Amino acid sequence: MHYRTPLIVVVLVILSFAAGCTDSIPGSSMSTGSGGGLDVEVTTMDTVLTSTYLQMANLDVTFIDFELTNPTDNPVTVVVESEILGYTEKSINTVVVPARINSTVGQTPPLRPGAVPREMTPAALHYRVAYANGNVIDEQTVPVKVYARDTMIWAVYDGDELYDMTPFIAAWVTPHAEGIDTLIRRAADYHPDRSMSGYQCGSTCTEDDWEGYTNAQVEAIYTALKNDYQITYINSGIAYGKSSENPQRIRLPAESLASGSANCIDGAVLYAAALESIELNPHLIITSDHAFVCYEVVPGTDTIACLETTMTGSAPFSDAIAAGLQEYNEEIANGNFASGESKDLSIASLREEGILPMH
Numbered sequence: 585m586h587y588r589t590p591l592i593v594v595v596l597v598i599l600s601f602a603a604g605c606t607d608s609i610p611g612s613s614m615s616t617g618s619g620g621g622l623d624v625e626v627t628t629m630d631t632v633l634t635s636t637y638l639q640m641a642n643l644d645v646t647f648i649d650f651e652l653t654n655p656t657d658n659p660v661t662v663v664v665e666s667e668i669l670g671y672t673e674k675s676i677n678t679v680v681v682p683a684r685i686n687s688t689v690g691q692t693p694p695l696r697p698g699a700v701p702r703e704m705t706p707a708a709l710h711y712r713v714a715y716a717n718g719n720v721i722d723e724q725t726v727p728v729k730v731y732a733r734d735t736m737i738w739a740v741y742d743g744d745e746l747y748d749m750t751p752f753i754a755a756w757v758t759p760h761a762e763g764i765d766t767l768i769r770r771a772a773d774y775h776p777d778r779s780m781s782g783y784q785c786g787s788t789c790t791e792d793d794w795e796g797y798t799n800a801q802v803e804a805i806y807t808a809l810k811n812d813y814q815i816t817y818i819n820s821g822i823a824y825g826k827s828s829e830n831p832q833r834i835r836l837p838a839e840s841l842a843s844g845s846a847n848c849i850d851g852a853v854l855y856a857a858a859l860e861s862i863e864l865n866p867h868l869i870i871t872s873d874h875a876f877v878c879y880e881v882v883p884g885t886d887t888i889a890c891l892e893t894t895m896t897g898s899a900p901f902s903d904a905i906a907a908g909l910q911e912y913n914e915e916i917a918n919g920n921f922a923s924g925e926s927k928d929l930s931i932a933s934l935r936e937e938g939i940l941p942m943h
Contacts, residue, residue, distance in 0.1 A: 622660050622681065623653035624713050624722055632668065632707070632730040633737055634700050635755040635942060637692070642938030646690030650713060654681040661716040664689045669708045671699045671730055678716070700733045704831070733942065734839070735831045750870055750927050754934040756834055756853040757868070758941040759861035763841040767858055771808040775800060782863035783883040794882045798864065799889060802879065803901045805858050810896050816845045817894040836942070849875040851893035856931055857941075869912060871926040876908050878928070888912075 628648040640647065647666075654660045660681045667674040672693035681687045707730045712723040731737075736753060739746050758764070772780050785797040809815045835843070835850040837857040846854060852875040856866035865880040867888065878890040890908030899907075920926035 621656060622662060622713075622715075622721055623655060625651040625653075626711060626713075626722070626724070627651070628709060628711075628726065628728075630726075630728050632671070632695075632728060633735065634695070634731060634733045635736060635752050636749070637695065638942055639752065639755065639939050640692045642940055645692075647692040648690070648709070648711060650689045650691075650711075652679070652681045652687045652689065652713075654683055654685055654687075657683050659683055662721065663714050663716065664691070664712075665714075666691045666709065666711040667693045668728060668730070669710055669725075671707055672696060701730055702732050704729055704731050704735070706730075731831060732833070734833050734836055736834045737831050748924075751929060751934055751937070751939060753834075753849075753853065753868060753870065754929065754931055754939045755942045756836055757856040757860060757866070757931055758837055758853075758943075759857045760941065761836060761838045761857060763838045764857055764861050767805065767808060767813070767841060768861055770812045771801075771804040771858075773804075774807040774811075775804040780804065780862045791882070791887065794887075795889070798879070798881045799905070801862060801864065802859065802889070802891065805855065806891070806896060806901045806904065809854075813841060814844050815840070815851070815896045817851070817897060818845045818847045846893070848894050851875075851896065852877045855891060855893050860931055865930065865932045867931065868929040869915070869926065870929065871911075871915060871920065874911075876911060878908065878912060 626648065632647075637647070639645075650664050652662060652664075662679055662681065664677045664679065665674055672695050675691035675693040677689050677691065679687060679689055707728050708725050709728045710723075710725045713721045714723075715721065734756075736756070737749055739748055739750075741747075768780050772778050780801050782801075783798070785794050789797065834853065835846060837854040840846040840850045840854045849870075852868050855877040856868055859866040859877070859879050865883055867878040867880075869876050869878055869890070876890060876892050876894075878888045881887045881889050889905060890912045892904045892907035892911065895904040895907060915921055915926045921928055
């Protein structure tokens with residue numbers, strides 16, 4: 585058992601992800617009912633990464649921003665629209681820009697269900713700014729990229745600066761995904777009490793009681809994945825981006841269950857999803873070339889256990905627990921958590937930040 589040093593992860597750098605298109609439009613000479621003109625500046629991202637795009641509303645981040653400047657002495661009413669053609673619904677805002685005021689309108693057009701492609705696909709963002717009477721101030725169509733649903737980018741550049749996107753891996757932890765309920769039901773058959781009850785050991789439980797109580801549930805999941813799903817480890821390492829922003833495909837938990845195979849990051853998010861589904865608190869441990877899962881033995885404390893998920897199909901649970909804890913302690917001893925080279929990502933903390941499961 586190890587006592588974890590609390591790590592607060594606050595990484596909300598989506599805006600730097602692709603601030604690639606800025607269109608400055610000079611003031612229009614068109615008249616409105618008040619006889620005024622408007623200056624418009626448009627700033628938009630140029631890439632849709634589904635795992636982050638779906639989080640934008642929770643993180644108060646927008647895909648496209650319109651800065652509207654009214655240089656006149658009268659208010660101006662405008663209609664602002666944007667959509668990614670074929671992939672999103674249209675966002676529409678009607679706003680009144682007061683006299684001598686700058687006003688910003690941000691939009692994130694909602695993705696259409698089932699519209700996300702299986703591979704990265706070129707697309708087009710269309711936006712339009714018009715007066716209330718229909719006269720167009722500016723209308724443009726600009727290229728964007730739409731990545732597949734299961735594509736992860738570990739880091740992104742903004743100029744020469746590299747930003748860490750690792751916390752968004754929490755979007756892959758999908759506790760309500762297809763197949764997770766069935767996994768938990770099968771796991772219950774391997775539990776001594778034939779139940780999976782989360783953190784209900786009780787206030788009278790000692791630390792040893794808690795360890796046995798929580799580990800029994802994790803072991804039941806481990807055994808179900810080993811016996812019923814015959815999960816096989818596939819040796820394809822993660823490409824954790826410390827020096828590049830190369831995209832990586834990561835299986836969602838439902839896909840790992842269906843295929844019966846997983847690499848280290850696939851297995852880590854699968855276990856994290858199963859643990860979260862029974863209201864245990866998982867942590868994803870991401871190193872420069874590996875990933876595994878830890879979990880709080882007692883909720884809300886620094887007492888954790890760790891699991892080397894790649895051993896699911898080949899070793900007893902006790903060996904996998906021992907290996908996971910050894911790996912975790914090595915990261916501490918090497919100073920990798922302190923330096924940021926490796927990450928201890930609390931899923932509960934990231935949920936509070938607004939990074940929710942993909943649906």
